Amino acid sequence: MAEQVEIHAEDLHWLLETLVDNHGQQDWWPAESFFEILVGAVLTQNTAWSNVEKAIANLRQAQLLDPEKIIAVSDDLLTAAIKPSGYFNIKAQRLRNLCQAYLQAGGYSGMAKQTTDDLRSQLLQINGVGRETADDILLYAFARPVFVVDAYTRRILSRLDWISGEEHYESLRRAVEFAIGPDRGFFNELHAQIVMLGKDTCRPKPRCTQCPLISSCAYPRQNDP
Known part of the structure; x- marks a missing residue:
């Protein structure tokens, strides 16, 4: 049975708003069909x-x-x-x-x-x-209200100290979906913003001084980035 994972809606809204303020709207996924x-x-x-x-x-x-x-x-x-x-x-x-x-x-x-x-x-x-x-x-x-969990998601949420990073895929997906409700637009933009942060800033060797989340992130307090 999948473990219980709790993620708070207010945290996810803060994350999305902060990243949009930093990156701008992403309008992901880039495709012609x-x-x-x-x-x-x-x-x-x-x-x-x-x-x-x-x-x-x-x-x-x-x-x-x-x-x-x-x-x-x-x-x-x-x-x-x-x-x-x-x-x-x-x-x-x-x-x-x-x-x-x-x-x-x-x-x-x-x-x-x-x-x-x-x-x-x-x-x-x-x-x-x-x-x-x-x-x-x-x-x-297919524009379904589901949240995509990828390596960037695990890295960023674990560095924020919201999760361990070892959660089962379905447990983490459902925790985000339960917190937000069936909001396809939210999941679309949040995943796109997480990808942007993960590939450019919150890399395996993070660029913490360039990160818009640094003031609320546990990682730089626990490590020497």
Whole structure:
């Protein structure tokens, strides 16, 4: 049974407001179509977003941003296109798996008819789609009010001393969702802001003096950043 995790709504609102004041609105996820979000959610596994952008640009130039084309194209052409995202052989197969499931479900309209829980279950049955990838797709492609837990989230919330950082994915996701309620816009912007802070400032070796959270963060008081 998943452990109980408590995160306070006022803390999350403070976090979002502080980060928006610092970074501005992010309007994430950057994509030109719903299907492109699905592709990006797979390609972003274990790599920086800048690398995903290069891979998606390659797919667009090769006219491969289409599920049927991704399934039909040769391995050589597909892996060459997505090579900037890393682990390209594995990700090529994961993309094909996702595209097959996408088409079998009736495309976007077919998937969109499902409840959030049913759609999450279906996504998690696809080989290569884990919880974070599934929730990326639910939140950004299908506009469902779910919170995405990633490595940046664990790092930042644990340095704030709100969590240990070792919580089960579902426990942490549900704690945030329980605190806020079904607010898709909030989850969208909070995740985007966390990504911004995690990649630019709250890095494995943090740049605490540049961080807008420094006055309320436990990490610089406990360490020598």
